[in-house]
Amino acid sequence: MDKDELHLLNRGEKREIIFSKDFENGLKVAKKFGFTSDENTIDLEVEIQNTSPKEVQVQLGLIGLERLSWKSWPMKRTKIMV
Numbered sequence: 001m002d003k004d005e006l007h008l009l010n011r012g013e014k015r016e017i018i019f020s021k022d023f024e025n026g027l028k029v030a031k032k033f034g035f036t037s038d039e040n041t042i043d044l045e046v047e048i049q050n051t052s053p054k055e056v057q058v059q060l061g062l063i064g065l066e067r068l069s070w071k072s073w074p075m076k077r078t079k080i081m082v
Contacts, residue, residue: 008037016043026052 002018013036020030028051034043050056 006035008035011038013037022051025056026050026054027056027058 002020006015006017008015014034016032016034018030018032020028022028028049030047030049032043032045032047034045048058048060
């Protein structure tokens with residue numbers, strides 16, 4: 001995680017928080033969650049890098065990604081497999 005707190009105090013302010021992990025096979029996965037102060041949505045960007053000189057075979061999947069509103073909280077399960 002790249003920060004401990006995220007504050008959006010001004011109208012239209014945008015911030016993101018990044019979770020990343022380095023795997024033993026040389027893959028690096030970063031999940032970026034984007035927030036805007038006057039919107040009730042969360043943006044998700046997933047970046048996968050192969051930092052090794054070898055080709056790495058993986059299966060990728062995104063499960064349960066859908067548009068949610070605050071009324072449907074708690075959030076439904078989202079799973080990212082690498």
